[in-house]
Amino acid sequence: MTLFWHQLRAEQLTFWRSREAAIFVFLFPPLLFVLLASVFGDGTEEGRPVSSYLVAGLIGYAVANTALGGLAITLVLRRESGILKRLRSTPLPGGLYLATVLLSNLLIVVLQSFVVLALGVLLYGADPPERPAEFVLVLAIGAVAFAGLGLATAALIRSDEAVAAAVNVIVLPMSFLSGAFGSTEDLPAVLQVIADVLPLKYLIELVLATYVDNEPIGDHLGAIAVVAAWGIAGYVVAWRRFGWEPRER
Amino acid sequence: MSAISVTGLRKSYDGVEAVRGIDFEVEAGEVFGLLGPNGAGKTTTVEILEGYRQRDGGEVSVLGFDPGRAERAFRERIGVVLQQSELWPVLTVREVHRIFAGYYSQPRDVDEVIELVGLAEKRDAKVKTLSGGQKRRLDLGVALVGDPELVFLDEPTTGFDPAARRNAWALIRSLRQLGKTVLLTTHYLDEAQQLADRVAVLRAGEIVRIGKPSELIASTTVQIRYRLRGEEVVLETADPTRELHELTARALRDGVELEDLEVRRASLEDVYLALVEDEPE
Numbered sequence: 243m244t245l246f247w248h249q250l251r252a253e254q255l256t257f258w259r260s261r262e263a264a265i266f267v268f269l270f271p272p273l274l275f276v277l278l279a280s281v282f283g284d285g286t287e288e289g290r291p292v293s294s295y296l297v298a299g300l301i302g303y304a305v306a307n308t309a310l311g312g313l314a315i316t317l318v319l320r321r322e323s324g325i326l327k328r329l330r331s332t333p334l335p336g337g338l339y340l341a342t343v344l345l346s347n348l349l350i351v352v353l354q355s356f357v358v359l360a361l362g363v364l365l366y367g368a369d370p371p372e373r374p375a376e377f378v379l380v381l382a383i384g385a386v387a388f389a390g391l392g393l394a395t396a397a398l399i400r401s402d403e404a405v406a407a408a409v410n411v412i413v414l415p416m417s418f419l420s421g422a423f424g425s426t427e428d429l430p431a432v433l434q435v436i437a438d439v440l441p442l443k444y445l446i447e448l449v450l451a452t453y454v455d456n457e458p459i460g461d462h463l464g465a466i467a468v469v470a471a472w473g474i475a476g477y478v479v480a481w482r483r484f485g486w487e488p489r490e491r
Numbered sequence: 492m493s494a495i496s497v498t499g500l501r502k503s504y505d506g507v508e509a510v511r512g513i514d515f516e517v518e519a520g521e522v523f524g525l526l527g528p529n530g531a532g533k534t535t536t537v538e539i540l541e542g543y544r545q546r547d548g549g550e551v552s553v554l555g556f557d558p559g560r561a562e563r564a565f566r567e568r569i570g571v572v573l574q575q576s577e578l579w580p581v582l583t584v585r586e587v588h589r590i591f592a593g594y595y596s597q598p599r600d601v602d603e604v605i606e607l608v609g610l611a612e613k614r615d616a617k618v619k620t621l622s623g624g625q626k627r628r629l630d631l632g633v634a635l636v637g638d639p640e641l642v643f644l645d646e647p648t649t650g651f652d653p654a655a656r657r658n659a660w661a662l663i664r665s666l667r668q669l670g671k672t673v674l675l676t677t678h679y680l681d682e683a684q685q686l687a688d689r690v691a692v693l694r695a696g697e698i699v700r701i702g703k704p705s706e707l708i709a710s711t712t713v714q715i716r717y718r719l720r721g722e723e724v725v726l727e728t729a730d731p732t733r734e735l736h737e738l739t740a741r742a743l744r745d746g747v748e749l750e751d752l753e754v755r756r757a758s759l760e761d762v763y764l765a766l767v768e769d770e771p772e
Contacts, residue, residue, distance in 0.1 A: 248593040259581040324576030331541055331571040332594040332637070333563045488542070489574075 246338060253346035257316075267312035268350060271304035272357045276365070276422060283366040293366035294454050296424075301355045301453075302446035303413075303422040305384040311409040313343070313392030318405040319414070326486040336486070346390050351385040352378065372456035380448045380459060383466065387441065389471025393480035400489045408433050416442050441472035494519045494553075494641055494672040495540060499549035502535050509535045511696040512549065517689075519640075522663070522673040524687030526680065528767050531693040533676040534574060537645050540674065541571055554641055567595060570634030570671075574645040577626065579617035584610050584629055587676050595637030608632040608662060624655035631662065641672045648682060652679060660685050680763045694767045713756050717749040735769075 258264055275296060283293040320326050329339060362368030371377040395412065399405045417423065419433055420442035426434065437443050444465035451457040451465075459466065502510040510532040517523040525533045538544045540553050542561035553557060556565040578587050588605055592598035605614055608628040612638035613621060621629060627647060634642055648656045648715040649664065663686050666673050677683055683690045684704040692700040692707065700707040713731040715738065717724055731754060742749050757765075 245593065248590075252590045252593070255586065256579050261581075283494070294734060323578075323580075324573055324577060327543070328573055328578070328633075330543065330577045331566055332567065332591065333566045333596075334594045336564065 245334065246342060249334065249339060249342040250346055251341050254349070257346065257350065263316065267308050267315075268354055271300055271307055271354060272361055272423040273304065275300040275358050279366040281364065282424065290395055290454055291367050291369060293362050293368040293378065295450070296366075297359055297362035297368045298449045298453050299424070299446060300358050301381070301449050302384075302420065302442055303417040304354045304358060305351055305381065305388050305445060306413050306417055306422075306442050308354060309347055309385045309388035310392040310395065311413045312350070313347050314395035314399065315405050316410050317343070317393070317396035319402050320397055321486065322402040322488050324488055327488065330486050337439060338360075340393075344370075344386065347389055347392075348382060348385040352381050355381050369454065371453045373452045373458070376459050377449070377452040380445070380452050383469060384445045384448070387469045387476070390473040390476030390480065391441075393484060394476040397483035397485070398482045416440050419443075421446055441469045444468040462481070492519060493517060493552075494521070494554060495523075495674065497536075497540070497549065497624075498551075500539065500546055500551060501548035501641045502532075502539060502544065502546055509696055510539075513691075513693070513696070513697065513698045514692050515701060517672060517674060519672050520667070520670055521688045522667055522675065522686055523688040524683040525648065525674070525676040525693055526678070526683040526690050526763075527693035530695075531767070532696040533646055533678075533693055536693075537643055537676055541569065541643050542566070567597075567637065568640050570637060570639035570642040572627075572630045572634045572642070572644045572647055574649070576630065578629060578633065580616055581617060583615050583617055584621070585614045587629065588632055589616075590595055591633040592636045597638055598636055599638045601636065604632050604636045607635065609658070609664070618630075624651055624658065626658065627742065628662065635666075639671070641674070642666060644673060644675045646676055646678070648677070648679070656682070680760060684759070692763070692766055713754060715752075717751065717752040717755050719747065726732055 257267075278300070279293050279296050283296060285292050287295060317326070330336065349396075359368070359371070363370055396405070396410065399408050419426065419429070419437040420440060421437070422442065426437060429437070447465045448459060448462055448469070451462050452459060493516045495515075497516070498514050500510055500513050513532075513536065515523075525536060527533055529558070535544065539546050539551060540558055542558040542565065545559050554568050556562060556564065558565060582590070585601065588601045592601050602611075602614075603623065605611055606657060608631050610625060610628055610632060613625060618626065618629065631644075631647070642674060644663065648659045648753060660682070663673065675683075675685075675686060687704060690700075690707060692705050693697045712727045712729055715726040715728065715731065715735060717738075726734060726738075735754060739749070
């Protein structure tokens, strides 16, 4: 257990010390929120402040950006620089290492979501969450599931040069199609079909349910199932393909 | 007891045999060198002993463990310096040492290790600001911080300038004083001579010589060179006194001059190159 906390601290230290990661991964979603809320954040929709919907969407984006994108980038960079290989010859068990990486990631996702929420409430008149406990649970489910996709992405991408681009190609369009940045009602049908398959739309549905609509997550088991299925698929791919040694040499 | 015992070790990649049945033993407290050109199978051998790769055949025992099973108790007792690795660039030298120290049950004092590898002045410097030689010392520091009995050094000075190599050598010699067993790979003959108690010379996945550096590359033949009517003649002989006597007697009798007459022992470098470059019979 001491080893677990030791490594979790090390993970947090490396995350916050790396300014590029902290800015790109941590600050980008809140910044995007402020930008969108400044332009579209006024008024109400179905009796709710529009900014509340933006908070929900940007939290969805934050989960995808951090748990999938940030994690994949971190792991590929560490693998290609030989850190992962070096760690393998220490007594630190590989499973424990990955567990701390995932938990560290989860902490960042939760913290980031609260930053977006706080900005929404304080600056743009968004509501506080209707069902706080379930809201946090949804964040945790989302972070763990998207981390599975992050692991899979890291396992499938060979080079440290490709990973940032690949992650953006995955995360940004998915977020856009899934309604993270605003309504998708006007999208062409074919794009809506794509969004229907991807997990982020369902995560945002769960955030909306617990945050805005005051619905128990038990009413959204289908959405939970889709998010979980993607997450499990990610872990399966990672289990089979993840490697500790540099690929590019 | 041997720290490392290898018998009939084999390993292939995609049908190409990288290691073709090698045997050697490393005694506890010994500095043992695996010497050979690139592609001779040095890194493959070391990575099998470190537990990174599974062997295809043969018996391997490292500190009494089978490294192929990579148990945690085994990893407690080894220290590894990889050929290429770059630790977290944004952390400081001290932070990296502390993180690694936390992985071991009986770590050494972090500041002491930093002192030992000569990074005391860089204690609070970030890894990305270190020079190549300093990064290598950081690698060595984190390999020592768990107080291992056995240290693997895979090409510890490749790419160093001469001064940095001298420093690295002094550091590796100090490991012997700490009582560590060291397995070192290198493609530099002088490095093996300077550091290793015993050396195995690898060529194309096989050990072609094994022994003390002085004996295994001690040349037994002497070259006699001269020019006769403009043509260079080179004689290799194990009996230079007699050969030279007969040669000069003949020359005197015939009244010819042996131009540029020279007698020399083949350099160690010559012998080593002959050893690793010859096609196997």
